[in-house]
Amino acid sequence: MEKLLENIIESNRRYTVQGELASYIPELTKANKDALGIFITTLNGEEFYAGDNEIKFTIQSISKIISLIIAIMDNGKDYVFSKVGMEPTKDSFNSIIDLELNDLNKPLNPMINAGAIATVSMIRGKDKDEVFSRILEFTKKLCGNEDLKVNESVYISEKKTGSRNRALAYFMKSTSIIEKDVEEVLDVYFKQCSIEVTSKDLSKIALVFANEGVSPWSEERIMPKEVTRIIKTIMTTCGMYDASGEFAVNIGLPSKSGVGGGILAVAPGKMGIGIVGPALDEKGNSIAGVEVLKDLSHELELSIF
Amino acid sequence: MEKLLENIIESNRRYTVQGELASYIPELTKANKDALGIFITTLNGEEFYAGDNEIKFTIQSISKIISLIIAIMDNGKDYVFSKVGMEPTKDSFNSIIDLELNDLNKPLNPMINAGAIATVSMIRGKDKDEVFSRILEFTKKLCGNEDLKVNESVYISEKKTGSRNRALAYFMKSTSIIEKDVEEVLDVYFKQCSIEVTSKDLSKIALVFANEGVSPWSEERIMPKEVTRIIKTIMTTCGMYDASGEFAVNIGLPSKSGVGGGILAVAPGKMGIGIVGPALDEKGNSIAGVEVLKDLSHELELSIF
């Protein structure tokens, strides 16, 4: 297995040169564009890794699944999906068009930025600090890693330059999708995107989904089984931005990517997979990471379809 | 099992009054709006049914998966998806907008009308009669039913009133997605939509997918395993029109619906399911049929997620 992972990493490393680092905030351009690594944890407790699996990166959009879990556990599925849709879209993650064209002005799903910001606005807490604290603590629990923290310079950079996200949020404020103060909601959103993780952390989170919501190490149920089912479904239909359909056909694993270069992939009943590769394709997914998952899914016949 | 099916049918029959018959062609308004039936075939050869499972209806959009199989087997996956995308869309099945906004003017996926018409145009044959004949024969083989035939009055009605489909097809002709004569392609498309089936036929087709491409009765391989995987994936992300995301979350079975009131649903490794219920919701899916599948999926824990 270790050998297989090494081969897959090395044979796909060439794709990194075809990608670009995320450039919308200056901090992200400091990443190592050539890096590529993988970490796998299986349900029976084995760990496998290869490549640059130890480098740290910000979780970015992968945090969207964490805030969605909390929002559902706080408010129930019905309330959450009365404010945010469940439909995939061919538009890019920061598109604002659908908010206007859509009859109800609902963001189409919780994996695009608009939907994720609306989701964050539904998480309970007496103020923004409590809301964020709940998100961070829950992420630590999912990873089994008490040391997670926010990358402050990325957070400040996101906050300073987040005009497009402000546009999305104020639009939703104008249509009453968001009820809280916009700047407070965005502050939490920028912070959760700036949590620093490794591919190992992502593989641990994925493993909880692979185990239907029960922590494989503590045997504690972290979330109801139904919630894991909802999240896995939405990752499958919407998790890889506007390349989700193609990813489902070619790879067939519930997955979520972030512009920090991470991909979290779930092989239900089998393993949790974490990938890092900061060079992105034009949709915003790790360009070499997607290829790594394609090879891995074929070799191990992991597709859920 | 029979009892379960009867209960599910009877308890969901009340939804039929909330739906509407497809009205875009006069012939379809002659269907029985109150009808609701189900037919299940399991991999070990058992058959279960309840309700109005014997009524006939036209296959309509469910035929899109059949022409997609043939187009892939004729041309290879890469060629087909160079002309038609794999991405789900929030737009309705007969939307023309995406053809113009999309960079490559590719229809977004093979389950919307534009994509299905483009798919039909790629099927080989010396003329339109041969193309259609290949589709009909393949459908018979999938169902194990030699008696399938076209409902002529529906076909004529479709052909006469299909202005929206002509608009889609001529648009694709103008962007070279369609290379053949538009009227010939449409003639095949209208005909394949007019093939008359029962819920039993749909359950047999679904069973072939549940069995990864091998006919459970003849043990003949009807299509490569990879093709069944592609089709099941695309049914999951795009099969229920612009309600596919919600359907995946709530039901979690690769499915395809048609405006004739049919739904074909695959429980991989377990069973093939055929539903009939001509009263449609506003997206074009059988309104009571979706509820039947929801109950069935919950009761038997069929979701693939």
Add this chain to the structure above:
Amino acid sequence: MEKLLENIIESNRRYTVQGELASYIPELTKANKDALGIFITTLNGEEFYAGDNEIKFTIQSISKIISLIIAIMDNGKDYVFSKVGMEPTKDSFNSIIDLELNDLNKPLNPMINAGAIATVSMIRGKDKDEVFSRILEFTKKLCGNEDLKVNESVYISEKKTGSRNRALAYFMKSTSIIEKDVEEVLDVYFKQCSIEVTSKDLSKIALVFANEGVSPWSEERIMPKEVTRIIKTIMTTCGMYDASGEFAVNIGLPSKSGVGGGILAVAPGKMGIGIVGPALDEKGNSIAGVEVLKDLSHELELSIF
């Protein structure tokens, strides 16, 4: 003439019941929905009026032509129109779609909200107070009315509830159309929309355009002739929101409306017309005011076409 005006006002007053007061800010719903008045000043100095011409209302979108004049005089026509387009649009005044679909992310024209906010951002001044002060002083000069002032409660209401305008502005910040601080630009925009005027004030501003930029009372040139030509053209193609085309056909006068119920209309070489009628049609134009102008244009053969 007075008789004609009275007849026109009284015969069109019935339209007010078919309209609605602007409701997006609470303050505007306090207006008198039944009110309808007109004030005309001719180039040879005569004044005519009828109806509720004396009531005060906020200038709202009519201020967009004033900030456009100043922005052009500050930066030159070429610079201004490198940031804001000149093309009419069928989309409503607060639409955000075009900002995303448009290749250059330029707002389509200076009469929709996005374009007006971008225009305000180009006006010179050491801080927002100086920018607004320049706008207010210029408006006073156009009206020959030193008493103009901001309606503070409307201004505060706009500022508090202006989420849609914030969305537009932050979107333009994200695409570098707006370079200044967004909240400072919006503060000026909200303030200029809240300047309180009467139909007489509007008729005086219109008269300056009718006189090609020279104040008819002081004989001072207030703006270059070319600027008046640009403004009159843009009022004709874009001044009445997404009803501009129909207004041009039916009435044919360069005009600008505001959701406060005002319409400013220019009869070049002849007269300046100010209308007040707070009941709006669904496009946001004074519903009875448009009818008044239709009758007036026909009676006096004022159309420029």
Add this chain to the structure above:
Amino acid sequence: MEKLLENIIESNRRYTVQGELASYIPELTKANKDALGIFITTLNGEEFYAGDNEIKFTIQSISKIISLIIAIMDNGKDYVFSKVGMEPTKDSFNSIIDLELNDLNKPLNPMINAGAIATVSMIRGKDKDEVFSRILEFTKKLCGNEDLKVNESVYISEKKTGSRNRALAYFMKSTSIIEKDVEEVLDVYFKQCSIEVTSKDLSKIALVFANEGVSPWSEERIMPKEVTRIIKTIMTTCGMYDASGEFAVNIGLPSKSGVGGGILAVAPGKMGIGIVGPALDEKGNSIAGVEVLKDLSHELELSIF
């Protein structure tokens, strides 16, 4: 005057290299890309010309104003504009998006292809030959030129390759904007676009508008004054495709262009102007022709604004 025209033509001829010939039908690529000519007829009967004013070209979209006149005279303004809007659009002339997004599925105006095709469908005649014959006869009358005829090879080329126009027309058939047989309507449309004219012919048509509907040579009233006013208004707001707004600001003459390279421009009460210059800008307007009109409008102060 002749000297002025010669100078303007020669100084703007350099723009022709920056443009492209219309390429959507093979026949149009046979035009002389370097050609540029102008013909002016004044209301007092003088004629001036310069450059390649004698070359023939197909009238293309300029025919849209002719069929609009006839449709209004046949059906009344109210009926025509119940089927076709009057609003300018920022979308290109062959866009199909607005037909779907628009609430009523009405084409936005009669100058885009969809609107023009709908307009043609309203012209009376017992069959398509009579409809076209009426259009051709009316065009002859407007030009005072009995020799006008269709360029058969352009007509055949248009008919053979007009898939995009078929898409527009079938879409409108599906929404009942078009009631007649689509192919018959398109045949008339393709034929009217293929009428061959010279810049002199265009200047004569323009002169009738400049004279408010009365033929300056026969003194016969060819159309009601109100119709000329409607046409001039729509030319101003929509006549130059999605560059109409900028054209109005820079030139200010009611005008209509065609992809054959012609521009017809009206200087009300003064003159009719015909331009030919087959090299087009990216909007589809004669690239050098627009520059010629800009210089001419400035030199002679022709802007109506």
